Amino acid sequence: MEQLKNIIKNRAFELGFCEIGFARYEKLEKEIQNYIQWLKNGYSATMTYLEKNIDKREDVKLIIDDVRTIIVTAYPYYNKFKHSSNLFKISRYAWGEDYHKILADKLTKLVDFISDKINDFKYKIYVDTGPLLEKSWAVRAGIGWQGKNSMIISRTYGSYIFLGIILTNIEFEPDKPIKDYCGTCTKCIESCPTNAIVQPKVVDSRKCISFWTIEAKPEYEIPSSIDLNGWIFGCDICQEVCPWNNKVKITDDVAFFPRYNQTNLDKNFLENLTPEIFKERFKGSPIKRAKFEGLKRNFLHIIKNIEYEQINQ
Ligand code: SF4
Ligand code: SF4
Structure with missing residues:
Protein backbone atom coordinates (compact mmCIF):
# COMPACT_ATOMS: atom_id res chain seq x y z
CA MET A 1 0.00 0.00 0.00
CA GLU A 2 2.92 2.34 0.78
CA GLN A 3 4.10 2.03 -2.82
CA LEU A 4 0.61 2.76 -4.13
CA LYS A 5 0.42 5.76 -1.84
CA ASN A 6 3.59 7.13 -3.41
CA ILE A 7 2.21 6.54 -6.90
CA ILE A 8 -0.94 8.47 -5.93
CA LYS A 9 1.15 11.27 -4.45
CA ASN A 10 3.21 11.55 -7.62
CA ARG A 11 0.06 11.73 -9.73
CA ALA A 12 -1.26 14.49 -7.44
CA PHE A 13 1.98 16.47 -7.93
CA GLU A 14 1.69 15.99 -11.70
CA LEU A 15 -1.80 17.50 -11.49
CA GLY A 16 -0.34 20.56 -9.78
CA PHE A 17 -1.13 19.85 -6.14
CA CYS A 18 1.70 20.93 -3.87
CA GLU A 19 0.82 18.79 -0.86
CA ILE A 20 -1.04 15.55 -0.32
CA GLY A 21 -1.45 13.68 2.95
CA PHE A 22 -3.41 10.76 4.31
CA ALA A 23 -5.26 10.79 7.65
CA ARG A 24 -6.79 7.78 9.36
CA TYR A 25 -10.54 7.95 9.97
CA GLU A 26 -11.40 8.88 13.54
CA LYS A 27 -14.16 10.91 15.10
CA LEU A 28 -13.01 14.50 15.57
CA GLU A 29 -13.97 14.56 19.22
CA LYS A 30 -11.69 17.31 20.48
CA GLU A 31 -11.90 19.43 17.34
CA ILE A 32 -15.71 19.40 17.35
CA GLN A 33 -15.77 20.68 20.94
CA ASN A 34 -13.65 23.68 19.88
CA TYR A 35 -15.90 24.20 16.88
CA ILE A 36 -19.07 24.10 18.98
CA GLN A 37 -17.54 26.57 21.43
CA TRP A 38 -16.65 28.85 18.49
CA LEU A 39 -20.28 28.75 17.37
CA LYS A 40 -21.55 29.32 20.93
CA ASN A 41 -19.36 32.40 21.23
CA GLY A 42 -21.17 33.85 18.22
CA TYR A 43 -17.94 33.90 16.17
CA SER A 44 -19.66 32.48 13.08
CA ALA A 45 -21.63 35.75 12.82
CA THR A 46 -24.56 35.30 10.41
CA MET A 47 -23.19 32.14 8.71
CA THR A 48 -25.97 29.91 10.06
CA TYR A 49 -25.07 27.15 7.59
CA LEU A 50 -22.04 26.46 9.78
CA GLU A 51 -24.38 25.35 12.58
CA LYS A 52 -25.80 22.56 10.44
CA ASN A 53 -24.61 18.95 10.22
CA ILE A 54 -22.51 19.10 13.37
CA ASP A 55 -22.80 15.30 13.62
CA LYS A 56 -21.26 14.84 10.15
CA ARG A 57 -18.52 17.35 10.89
CA GLU A 58 -17.59 15.28 13.92
CA ASP A 59 -17.99 11.90 12.27
CA VAL A 60 -17.48 11.49 8.53
CA LYS A 61 -18.81 7.93 8.85
CA LEU A 62 -22.20 9.62 8.55
CA ILE A 63 -21.15 10.61 5.02
CA ILE A 64 -19.48 7.34 3.91
CA ASP A 65 -20.31 4.54 6.34
CA ASP A 66 -17.18 2.49 5.59
CA VAL A 67 -14.76 5.43 5.39
CA ARG A 68 -11.18 4.50 6.33
CA THR A 69 -8.99 7.34 5.07
CA ILE A 70 -9.26 11.08 4.53
CA ILE A 71 -6.94 12.20 1.75
CA VAL A 72 -6.15 15.91 1.95
CA THR A 73 -4.65 17.85 -0.93
CA ALA A 74 -3.42 21.42 -1.21
CA TYR A 75 -3.14 23.47 -4.39
CA PRO A 76 -0.90 26.57 -4.46
CA TYR A 77 -2.10 29.94 -5.75
CA TYR A 78 0.62 32.46 -4.84
CA ASN A 79 1.93 34.17 -7.97
CA LYS A 80 4.21 37.04 -8.93
CA PHE A 81 1.49 39.72 -9.08
CA LYS A 82 0.97 42.41 -6.43
CA HIS A 83 -1.76 44.82 -5.44
CA SER A 84 -1.51 47.97 -7.48
CA SER A 85 -2.69 50.32 -4.71
CA ASN A 86 -4.14 50.30 -1.22
CA LEU A 87 -7.67 50.92 -2.38
CA PHE A 88 -10.34 48.46 -3.50
CA LYS A 89 -8.02 45.49 -3.01
CA ILE A 90 -9.12 41.98 -3.93
CA SER A 91 -7.95 39.08 -1.79
CA ARG A 92 -5.30 37.05 -3.61
CA TYR A 93 -7.38 33.89 -3.77
CA ALA A 94 -10.01 35.75 -5.78
CA TRP A 95 -7.80 37.32 -8.46
CA GLY A 96 -8.35 34.53 -10.94
CA GLU A 97 -10.90 31.83 -11.63
CA ASP A 98 -13.10 30.26 -9.00
CA TYR A 99 -11.01 27.50 -7.42
CA HIS A 100 -13.95 25.24 -6.56
CA LYS A 101 -14.41 23.91 -10.07
CA ILE A 102 -10.71 23.83 -10.93
CA LEU A 103 -9.87 21.78 -7.85
CA ALA A 104 -12.90 19.51 -8.21
CA ASP A 105 -11.82 18.72 -11.81
CA LYS A 106 -8.30 17.91 -10.67
CA LEU A 107 -9.53 15.77 -7.78
CA THR A 108 -11.79 13.93 -10.22
CA LYS A 109 -8.72 13.14 -12.34
CA LEU A 110 -6.95 11.92 -9.23
CA VAL A 111 -9.80 9.62 -8.14
CA ASP A 112 -10.11 8.28 -11.70
CA PHE A 113 -6.43 7.42 -11.52
CA ILE A 114 -6.91 5.67 -8.16
CA SER A 115 -10.02 3.85 -9.40
CA ASP A 116 -7.91 2.29 -12.17
CA LYS A 117 -5.54 0.90 -9.56
CA ILE A 118 -7.90 -0.25 -6.81
CA ASN A 119 -11.05 -2.34 -7.03
CA ASP A 120 -14.11 -1.20 -5.07
CA PHE A 121 -12.62 2.22 -4.47
CA LYS A 122 -15.39 4.35 -2.99
CA TYR A 123 -14.90 8.07 -2.57
CA LYS A 124 -16.46 11.47 -2.11
CA ILE A 125 -14.76 14.71 -3.10
CA TYR A 126 -15.03 18.01 -1.23
CA VAL A 127 -13.71 21.44 -2.10
CA ASP A 128 -14.91 23.73 0.64
CA THR A 129 -18.45 22.62 0.02
CA GLY A 130 -19.54 20.02 2.54
CA PRO A 131 -19.90 19.65 6.29
CA LEU A 132 -16.25 18.87 6.95
CA LEU A 133 -13.70 20.33 9.34
CA GLU A 134 -11.19 20.67 6.49
CA LYS A 135 -8.50 22.38 8.54
CA SER A 136 -8.59 19.66 11.20
CA TRP A 137 -8.12 16.99 8.56
CA ALA A 138 -5.33 19.00 6.91
CA VAL A 139 -3.48 19.09 10.23
CA ARG A 140 -4.03 15.39 10.84
CA ALA A 141 -2.84 14.54 7.31
CA GLY A 142 0.37 16.53 7.78
CA ILE A 143 -0.35 19.14 5.08
CA GLY A 144 0.72 21.88 7.44
CA TRP A 145 -0.03 23.29 10.86
CA GLN A 146 -2.83 25.64 11.81
CA GLY A 147 -1.28 29.06 12.29
CA ILE A 165 -10.50 16.48 0.31
CA ILE A 166 -11.26 12.89 -0.71
CA LEU A 167 -13.06 10.60 1.73
CA THR A 168 -12.45 6.98 0.86
CA ASN A 169 -13.22 3.46 2.03
CA ILE A 170 -9.62 2.32 1.36
CA GLU A 171 -7.24 2.01 4.26
CA PHE A 172 -3.88 3.71 3.68
CA GLU A 173 -0.98 4.11 6.08
CA PRO A 174 -1.59 7.54 7.64
CA ASP A 175 0.92 10.39 7.40
CA LYS A 176 2.08 12.16 10.53
CA PRO A 177 1.02 15.69 11.51
CA ILE A 178 3.87 18.20 11.34
CA LYS A 179 5.10 20.50 14.07
CA ASP A 180 3.52 23.90 14.74
CA CYS A 192 -5.19 42.43 12.28
CA PRO A 193 -6.66 45.94 12.05
CA THR A 194 -9.98 44.95 13.61
CA THR A 213 -16.84 41.76 2.43
CA ILE A 214 -17.51 38.18 1.27
CA GLU A 215 -19.86 36.24 3.49
CA ALA A 216 -22.19 38.86 5.00
CA LYS A 217 -25.31 38.98 2.87
CA PRO A 218 -25.83 42.29 1.08
CA GLU A 219 -28.75 43.20 3.36
CA TYR A 220 -26.40 43.34 6.36
CA GLU A 221 -24.86 46.73 6.87
CA ILE A 222 -21.16 46.73 7.79
CA PRO A 223 -20.78 48.23 11.31
CA SER A 224 -19.35 51.74 11.27
CA SER A 225 -16.67 50.55 13.72
CA ILE A 226 -15.14 48.35 10.98
CA ASP A 227 -12.58 50.03 8.76
CA LEU A 228 -12.19 47.84 5.69
CA ASN A 229 -8.65 49.17 5.19
CA GLY A 230 -9.25 49.40 1.47
CA TRP A 231 -10.34 45.77 0.99
CA ILE A 232 -13.27 45.48 -1.40
CA PHE A 233 -13.35 41.66 -1.35
CA GLY A 234 -11.63 39.57 1.34
CA CYS A 235 -8.59 40.57 3.39
CA ASP A 236 -5.06 39.13 3.31
CA ILE A 237 -3.41 41.15 6.07
CA CYS A 238 -2.95 38.26 8.53
CA GLN A 239 -1.40 36.22 5.71
CA GLU A 240 0.75 39.00 4.25
CA VAL A 241 2.51 39.59 7.57
CA CYS A 242 3.20 35.91 8.18
CA PRO A 243 6.93 35.12 7.90
CA TRP A 244 6.02 31.75 6.40
CA ASN A 245 4.54 33.57 3.42
CA ASN A 246 7.75 35.55 2.77
CA LYS A 247 9.45 33.04 0.57
CA VAL A 248 6.70 30.81 -0.72
CA LYS A 249 7.09 29.08 -4.04
CA ILE A 250 5.12 30.78 -6.77
CA THR A 251 2.71 28.98 -9.01
CA ASP A 252 2.56 29.50 -12.74
CA ASP A 253 -1.03 28.25 -12.98
CA VAL A 254 -2.57 30.99 -15.08
CA ALA A 255 -6.03 30.11 -13.79
CA PHE A 256 -5.17 32.09 -10.66
CA PHE A 257 -3.47 35.00 -12.39
CA PRO A 258 -5.46 38.25 -12.10
CA ARG A 259 -8.37 38.40 -14.48
CA TYR A 260 -8.32 41.59 -16.55
CA ASN A 261 -4.86 42.12 -15.03
CA GLN A 262 -6.57 43.53 -11.96
CA THR A 263 -5.62 42.90 -8.37
CA ASN A 264 -7.63 45.93 -7.29
CA LEU A 265 -10.92 47.18 -8.65
CA ASP A 266 -11.11 50.59 -10.17
CA LYS A 267 -13.06 53.39 -8.43
CA ASN A 268 -14.66 54.49 -11.66
CA PHE A 269 -15.69 50.92 -12.44
CA LEU A 270 -17.25 50.50 -9.00
CA GLU A 271 -19.11 53.82 -9.20
CA ASN A 272 -20.66 52.85 -12.49
CA LEU A 273 -21.22 49.18 -11.73
CA THR A 274 -24.61 47.82 -12.79
CA PRO A 275 -26.04 44.34 -12.16
CA GLU A 276 -25.43 43.53 -15.85
CA ILE A 277 -21.78 44.57 -15.76
CA PHE A 278 -21.33 42.69 -12.47
CA LYS A 279 -22.72 39.52 -13.99
CA GLU A 280 -20.47 39.69 -17.02
CA ARG A 281 -17.27 40.81 -15.27
CA PHE A 282 -17.47 38.29 -12.40
CA LYS A 283 -18.81 35.22 -14.16
CA GLY A 284 -16.59 32.33 -13.01
CA SER A 285 -14.86 34.52 -10.42
CA PRO A 286 -15.03 34.01 -6.62
CA ILE A 287 -16.14 37.66 -6.38
CA LYS A 288 -19.54 36.59 -7.69
CA ARG A 289 -20.23 35.37 -4.15
CA ALA A 290 -20.52 38.93 -2.82
CA LYS A 291 -23.32 39.65 -5.31
CA PHE A 292 -23.78 43.02 -6.98
CA GLU A 293 -25.45 44.59 -3.94
CA GLY A 294 -22.75 43.27 -1.59
CA LEU A 295 -19.90 44.63 -3.70
CA LYS A 296 -21.64 48.00 -3.90
CA ARG A 297 -22.11 47.98 -0.13
CA ASN A 298 -18.40 47.25 0.35
CA PHE A 299 -17.49 50.06 -2.04
CA LEU A 300 -19.69 52.59 -0.24
CA HIS A 301 -18.25 51.50 3.10
CA ILE A 302 -14.68 52.09 1.91
CA ILE A 303 -15.71 55.54 0.69
CA LYS A 304 -17.17 56.25 4.16
CA ASN A 305 -13.92 55.02 5.77
CA ILE A 306 -11.91 57.39 3.55
CA GLU A 307 -14.17 60.36 4.34
CA TYR A 308 -13.93 59.61 8.06
CA GLU A 309 -10.13 59.51 7.86
CA GLN A 310 -10.03 62.82 5.97
CA ILE A 311 -12.26 64.54 8.56
CA ASN A 312 -10.16 63.23 11.43
CA GLN A 313 -6.75 64.02 9.97
S1 SF4 B 1 -8.67 38.41 7.34
FE1 SF4 B 1 -7.21 38.31 9.03
S2 SF4 B 1 -6.31 40.38 9.19
FE2 SF4 B 1 -8.14 40.52 7.93
S3 SF4 B 1 -9.72 41.14 9.39
FE3 SF4 B 1 -9.83 38.89 9.20
S4 SF4 B 1 -8.53 38.10 10.83
FE4 SF4 B 1 -8.05 40.27 10.57
S1 SF4 C 1 2.15 35.43 11.54
FE1 SF4 C 1 3.35 34.26 13.02
S2 SF4 C 1 1.82 33.59 14.51
FE2 SF4 C 1 0.71 34.22 12.71
S3 SF4 C 1 0.41 32.37 11.54
FE3 SF4 C 1 2.29 33.31 10.79
S4 SF4 C 1 3.95 32.38 11.99
FE4 SF4 C 1 2.02 31.93 13.03
Whole structure:
Protein backbone atom coordinates (compact mmCIF):
# COMPACT_ATOMS: atom_id res chain seq x y z
CA MET A 1 0.00 0.00 0.00
CA GLU A 2 2.92 2.34 0.78
CA GLN A 3 4.10 2.03 -2.82
CA LEU A 4 0.61 2.76 -4.13
CA LYS A 5 0.42 5.76 -1.84
CA ASN A 6 3.59 7.13 -3.41
CA ILE A 7 2.21 6.54 -6.90
CA ILE A 8 -0.94 8.47 -5.93
CA LYS A 9 1.15 11.27 -4.45
CA ASN A 10 3.21 11.55 -7.62
CA ARG A 11 0.06 11.73 -9.73
CA ALA A 12 -1.26 14.49 -7.44
CA PHE A 13 1.98 16.47 -7.93
CA GLU A 14 1.69 15.99 -11.70
CA LEU A 15 -1.80 17.50 -11.49
CA GLY A 16 -0.34 20.56 -9.78
CA PHE A 17 -1.13 19.85 -6.14
CA CYS A 18 1.70 20.93 -3.87
CA GLU A 19 0.82 18.79 -0.86
CA ILE A 20 -1.04 15.55 -0.32
CA GLY A 21 -1.45 13.68 2.95
CA PHE A 22 -3.41 10.76 4.31
CA ALA A 23 -5.26 10.79 7.65
CA ARG A 24 -6.79 7.78 9.36
CA TYR A 25 -10.54 7.95 9.97
CA GLU A 26 -11.40 8.88 13.54
CA LYS A 27 -14.16 10.91 15.10
CA LEU A 28 -13.01 14.50 15.57
CA GLU A 29 -13.97 14.56 19.22
CA LYS A 30 -11.69 17.31 20.48
CA GLU A 31 -11.90 19.43 17.34
CA ILE A 32 -15.71 19.40 17.35
CA GLN A 33 -15.77 20.68 20.94
CA ASN A 34 -13.65 23.68 19.88
CA TYR A 35 -15.90 24.20 16.88
CA ILE A 36 -19.07 24.10 18.98
CA GLN A 37 -17.54 26.57 21.43
CA TRP A 38 -16.65 28.85 18.49
CA LEU A 39 -20.28 28.75 17.37
CA LYS A 40 -21.55 29.32 20.93
CA ASN A 41 -19.36 32.40 21.23
CA GLY A 42 -21.17 33.85 18.22
CA TYR A 43 -17.94 33.90 16.17
CA SER A 44 -19.66 32.48 13.08
CA ALA A 45 -21.63 35.75 12.82
CA THR A 46 -24.56 35.30 10.41
CA MET A 47 -23.19 32.14 8.71
CA THR A 48 -25.97 29.91 10.06
CA TYR A 49 -25.07 27.15 7.59
CA LEU A 50 -22.04 26.46 9.78
CA GLU A 51 -24.38 25.35 12.58
CA LYS A 52 -25.80 22.56 10.44
CA ASN A 53 -24.61 18.95 10.22
CA ILE A 54 -22.51 19.10 13.37
CA ASP A 55 -22.80 15.30 13.62
CA LYS A 56 -21.26 14.84 10.15
CA ARG A 57 -18.52 17.35 10.89
CA GLU A 58 -17.59 15.28 13.92
CA ASP A 59 -17.99 11.90 12.27
CA VAL A 60 -17.48 11.49 8.53
CA LYS A 61 -18.81 7.93 8.85
CA LEU A 62 -22.20 9.62 8.55
CA ILE A 63 -21.15 10.61 5.02
CA ILE A 64 -19.48 7.34 3.91
CA ASP A 65 -20.31 4.54 6.34
CA ASP A 66 -17.18 2.49 5.59
CA VAL A 67 -14.76 5.43 5.39
CA ARG A 68 -11.18 4.50 6.33
CA THR A 69 -8.99 7.34 5.07
CA ILE A 70 -9.26 11.08 4.53
CA ILE A 71 -6.94 12.20 1.75
CA VAL A 72 -6.15 15.91 1.95
CA THR A 73 -4.65 17.85 -0.93
CA ALA A 74 -3.42 21.42 -1.21
CA TYR A 75 -3.14 23.47 -4.39
CA PRO A 76 -0.90 26.57 -4.46
CA TYR A 77 -2.10 29.94 -5.75
CA TYR A 78 0.62 32.46 -4.84
CA ASN A 79 1.93 34.17 -7.97
CA LYS A 80 4.21 37.04 -8.93
CA PHE A 81 1.49 39.72 -9.08
CA LYS A 82 0.97 42.41 -6.43
CA HIS A 83 -1.76 44.82 -5.44
CA SER A 84 -1.51 47.97 -7.48
CA SER A 85 -2.69 50.32 -4.71
CA ASN A 86 -4.14 50.30 -1.22
CA LEU A 87 -7.67 50.92 -2.38
CA PHE A 88 -10.34 48.46 -3.50
CA LYS A 89 -8.02 45.49 -3.01
CA ILE A 90 -9.12 41.98 -3.93
CA SER A 91 -7.95 39.08 -1.79
CA ARG A 92 -5.30 37.05 -3.61
CA TYR A 93 -7.38 33.89 -3.77
CA ALA A 94 -10.01 35.75 -5.78
CA TRP A 95 -7.80 37.32 -8.46
CA GLY A 96 -8.35 34.53 -10.94
CA GLU A 97 -10.90 31.83 -11.63
CA ASP A 98 -13.10 30.26 -9.00
CA TYR A 99 -11.01 27.50 -7.42
CA HIS A 100 -13.95 25.24 -6.56
CA LYS A 101 -14.41 23.91 -10.07
CA ILE A 102 -10.71 23.83 -10.93
CA LEU A 103 -9.87 21.78 -7.85
CA ALA A 104 -12.90 19.51 -8.21
CA ASP A 105 -11.82 18.72 -11.81
CA LYS A 106 -8.30 17.91 -10.67
CA LEU A 107 -9.53 15.77 -7.78
CA THR A 108 -11.79 13.93 -10.22
CA LYS A 109 -8.72 13.14 -12.34
CA LEU A 110 -6.95 11.92 -9.23
CA VAL A 111 -9.80 9.62 -8.14
CA ASP A 112 -10.11 8.28 -11.70
CA PHE A 113 -6.43 7.42 -11.52
CA ILE A 114 -6.91 5.67 -8.16
CA SER A 115 -10.02 3.85 -9.40
CA ASP A 116 -7.91 2.29 -12.17
CA LYS A 117 -5.54 0.90 -9.56
CA ILE A 118 -7.90 -0.25 -6.81
CA ASN A 119 -11.05 -2.34 -7.03
CA ASP A 120 -14.11 -1.20 -5.07
CA PHE A 121 -12.62 2.22 -4.47
CA LYS A 122 -15.39 4.35 -2.99
CA TYR A 123 -14.90 8.07 -2.57
CA LYS A 124 -16.46 11.47 -2.11
CA ILE A 125 -14.76 14.71 -3.10
CA TYR A 126 -15.03 18.01 -1.23
CA VAL A 127 -13.71 21.44 -2.10
CA ASP A 128 -14.91 23.73 0.64
CA THR A 129 -18.45 22.62 0.02
CA GLY A 130 -19.54 20.02 2.54
CA PRO A 131 -19.90 19.65 6.29
CA LEU A 132 -16.25 18.87 6.95
CA LEU A 133 -13.70 20.33 9.34
CA GLU A 134 -11.19 20.67 6.49
CA LYS A 135 -8.50 22.38 8.54
CA SER A 136 -8.59 19.66 11.20
CA TRP A 137 -8.12 16.99 8.56
CA ALA A 138 -5.33 19.00 6.91
CA VAL A 139 -3.48 19.09 10.23
CA ARG A 140 -4.03 15.39 10.84
CA ALA A 141 -2.84 14.54 7.31
CA GLY A 142 0.37 16.53 7.78
CA ILE A 143 -0.35 19.14 5.08
CA GLY A 144 0.72 21.88 7.44
CA TRP A 145 -0.03 23.29 10.86
CA GLN A 146 -2.83 25.64 11.81
CA GLY A 147 -1.28 29.06 12.29
CA LYS A 148 -2.41 31.59 14.88
CA ASN A 149 -4.26 33.33 12.03
CA SER A 150 -6.26 30.06 11.79
CA MET A 151 -4.97 29.29 8.28
CA ILE A 152 -3.27 26.01 7.36
CA ILE A 153 0.40 26.76 6.65
CA SER A 154 2.55 24.57 4.45
CA ARG A 155 6.31 24.89 5.02
CA THR A 156 6.92 25.36 1.31
CA TYR A 157 3.79 27.10 0.05
CA GLY A 158 2.74 29.08 3.12
CA SER A 159 -0.96 29.68 3.61
CA TYR A 160 -1.71 30.56 -0.01
CA ILE A 161 -3.20 27.15 -0.70
CA PHE A 162 -6.63 25.77 -1.50
CA LEU A 163 -7.65 22.55 0.26
CA GLY A 164 -9.38 19.65 -1.45
CA ILE A 165 -10.50 16.48 0.31
CA ILE A 166 -11.26 12.89 -0.71
CA LEU A 167 -13.06 10.60 1.73
CA THR A 168 -12.45 6.98 0.86
CA ASN A 169 -13.22 3.46 2.03
CA ILE A 170 -9.62 2.32 1.36
CA GLU A 171 -7.24 2.01 4.26
CA PHE A 172 -3.88 3.71 3.68
CA GLU A 173 -0.98 4.11 6.08
CA PRO A 174 -1.59 7.54 7.64
CA ASP A 175 0.92 10.39 7.40
CA LYS A 176 2.08 12.16 10.53
CA PRO A 177 1.02 15.69 11.51
CA ILE A 178 3.87 18.20 11.34
CA LYS A 179 5.10 20.50 14.07
CA ASP A 180 3.52 23.90 14.74
CA TYR A 181 6.14 26.37 13.49
CA CYS A 182 4.47 29.59 14.72
CA GLY A 183 6.71 29.55 17.77
CA THR A 184 6.57 32.81 19.70
CA CYS A 185 5.48 34.85 16.66
CA THR A 186 2.25 36.83 17.07
CA LYS A 187 2.49 39.04 13.97
CA CYS A 188 -0.89 38.08 12.55
CA ILE A 189 -2.69 38.79 15.82
CA GLU A 190 -0.98 42.17 16.20
CA SER A 191 -1.50 43.18 12.57
CA CYS A 192 -5.19 42.43 12.28
CA PRO A 193 -6.66 45.94 12.05
CA THR A 194 -9.98 44.95 13.61
CA ASN A 195 -8.62 42.67 16.36
CA ALA A 196 -10.59 39.79 14.88
CA ILE A 197 -8.07 37.14 16.00
CA VAL A 198 -9.36 36.92 19.56
CA GLN A 199 -6.96 34.17 20.59
CA PRO A 200 -4.48 32.02 18.66
CA LYS A 201 -6.31 30.15 15.88
CA VAL A 202 -9.65 31.74 16.76
CA VAL A 203 -11.22 34.37 14.50
CA ASP A 204 -14.35 36.25 15.49
CA SER A 205 -16.05 36.64 12.11
CA ARG A 206 -18.12 39.54 13.42
CA LYS A 207 -14.93 41.61 13.40
CA CYS A 208 -13.29 40.13 10.31
CA ILE A 209 -13.02 42.12 7.07
CA SER A 210 -13.13 38.90 5.04
CA PHE A 211 -16.44 37.96 6.59
CA TRP A 212 -17.99 41.37 6.02
CA THR A 213 -16.84 41.76 2.43
CA ILE A 214 -17.51 38.18 1.27
CA GLU A 215 -19.86 36.24 3.49
CA ALA A 216 -22.19 38.86 5.00
CA LYS A 217 -25.31 38.98 2.87
CA PRO A 218 -25.83 42.29 1.08
CA GLU A 219 -28.75 43.20 3.36
CA TYR A 220 -26.40 43.34 6.36
CA GLU A 221 -24.86 46.73 6.87
CA ILE A 222 -21.16 46.73 7.79
CA PRO A 223 -20.78 48.23 11.31
CA SER A 224 -19.35 51.74 11.27
CA SER A 225 -16.67 50.55 13.72
CA ILE A 226 -15.14 48.35 10.98
CA ASP A 227 -12.58 50.03 8.76
CA LEU A 228 -12.19 47.84 5.69
CA ASN A 229 -8.65 49.17 5.19
CA GLY A 230 -9.25 49.40 1.47
CA TRP A 231 -10.34 45.77 0.99
CA ILE A 232 -13.27 45.48 -1.40
CA PHE A 233 -13.35 41.66 -1.35
CA GLY A 234 -11.63 39.57 1.34
CA CYS A 235 -8.59 40.57 3.39
CA ASP A 236 -5.06 39.13 3.31
CA ILE A 237 -3.41 41.15 6.07
CA CYS A 238 -2.95 38.26 8.53
CA GLN A 239 -1.40 36.22 5.71
CA GLU A 240 0.75 39.00 4.25
CA VAL A 241 2.51 39.59 7.57
CA CYS A 242 3.20 35.91 8.18
CA PRO A 243 6.93 35.12 7.90
CA TRP A 244 6.02 31.75 6.40
CA ASN A 245 4.54 33.57 3.42
CA ASN A 246 7.75 35.55 2.77
CA LYS A 247 9.45 33.04 0.57
CA VAL A 248 6.70 30.81 -0.72
CA LYS A 249 7.09 29.08 -4.04
CA ILE A 250 5.12 30.78 -6.77
CA THR A 251 2.71 28.98 -9.01
CA ASP A 252 2.56 29.50 -12.74
CA ASP A 253 -1.03 28.25 -12.98
CA VAL A 254 -2.57 30.99 -15.08
CA ALA A 255 -6.03 30.11 -13.79
CA PHE A 256 -5.17 32.09 -10.66
CA PHE A 257 -3.47 35.00 -12.39
CA PRO A 258 -5.46 38.25 -12.10
CA ARG A 259 -8.37 38.40 -14.48
CA TYR A 260 -8.32 41.59 -16.55
CA ASN A 261 -4.86 42.12 -15.03
CA GLN A 262 -6.57 43.53 -11.96
CA THR A 263 -5.62 42.90 -8.37
CA ASN A 264 -7.63 45.93 -7.29
CA LEU A 265 -10.92 47.18 -8.65
CA ASP A 266 -11.11 50.59 -10.17
CA LYS A 267 -13.06 53.39 -8.43
CA ASN A 268 -14.66 54.49 -11.66
CA PHE A 269 -15.69 50.92 -12.44
CA LEU A 270 -17.25 50.50 -9.00
CA GLU A 271 -19.11 53.82 -9.20
CA ASN A 272 -20.66 52.85 -12.49
CA LEU A 273 -21.22 49.18 -11.73
CA THR A 274 -24.61 47.82 -12.79
CA PRO A 275 -26.04 44.34 -12.16
CA GLU A 276 -25.43 43.53 -15.85
CA ILE A 277 -21.78 44.57 -15.76
CA PHE A 278 -21.33 42.69 -12.47
CA LYS A 279 -22.72 39.52 -13.99
CA GLU A 280 -20.47 39.69 -17.02
CA ARG A 281 -17.27 40.81 -15.27
CA PHE A 282 -17.47 38.29 -12.40
CA LYS A 283 -18.81 35.22 -14.16
CA GLY A 284 -16.59 32.33 -13.01
CA SER A 285 -14.86 34.52 -10.42
CA PRO A 286 -15.03 34.01 -6.62
CA ILE A 287 -16.14 37.66 -6.38
CA LYS A 288 -19.54 36.59 -7.69
CA ARG A 289 -20.23 35.37 -4.15
CA ALA A 290 -20.52 38.93 -2.82
CA LYS A 291 -23.32 39.65 -5.31
CA PHE A 292 -23.78 43.02 -6.98
CA GLU A 293 -25.45 44.59 -3.94
CA GLY A 294 -22.75 43.27 -1.59
CA LEU A 295 -19.90 44.63 -3.70
CA LYS A 296 -21.64 48.00 -3.90
CA ARG A 297 -22.11 47.98 -0.13
CA ASN A 298 -18.40 47.25 0.35
CA PHE A 299 -17.49 50.06 -2.04
CA LEU A 300 -19.69 52.59 -0.24
CA HIS A 301 -18.25 51.50 3.10
CA ILE A 302 -14.68 52.09 1.91
CA ILE A 303 -15.71 55.54 0.69
CA LYS A 304 -17.17 56.25 4.16
CA ASN A 305 -13.92 55.02 5.77
CA ILE A 306 -11.91 57.39 3.55
CA GLU A 307 -14.17 60.36 4.34
CA TYR A 308 -13.93 59.61 8.06
CA GLU A 309 -10.13 59.51 7.86
CA GLN A 310 -10.03 62.82 5.97
CA ILE A 311 -12.26 64.54 8.56
CA ASN A 312 -10.16 63.23 11.43
CA GLN A 313 -6.75 64.02 9.97
S1 SF4 B 1 -8.67 38.41 7.34
FE1 SF4 B 1 -8.14 40.52 7.93
S2 SF4 B 1 -9.72 41.14 9.39
FE2 SF4 B 1 -9.83 38.89 9.20
S3 SF4 B 1 -8.53 38.10 10.83
FE3 SF4 B 1 -7.21 38.31 9.03
S4 SF4 B 1 -6.31 40.38 9.19
FE4 SF4 B 1 -8.05 40.27 10.57
S1 SF4 C 1 2.15 35.43 11.54
FE1 SF4 C 1 3.35 34.26 13.02
S2 SF4 C 1 1.82 33.59 14.51
FE2 SF4 C 1 0.71 34.22 12.71
S3 SF4 C 1 0.41 32.37 11.54
FE3 SF4 C 1 2.29 33.31 10.79
S4 SF4 C 1 3.95 32.38 11.99
FE4 SF4 C 1 2.02 31.93 13.03
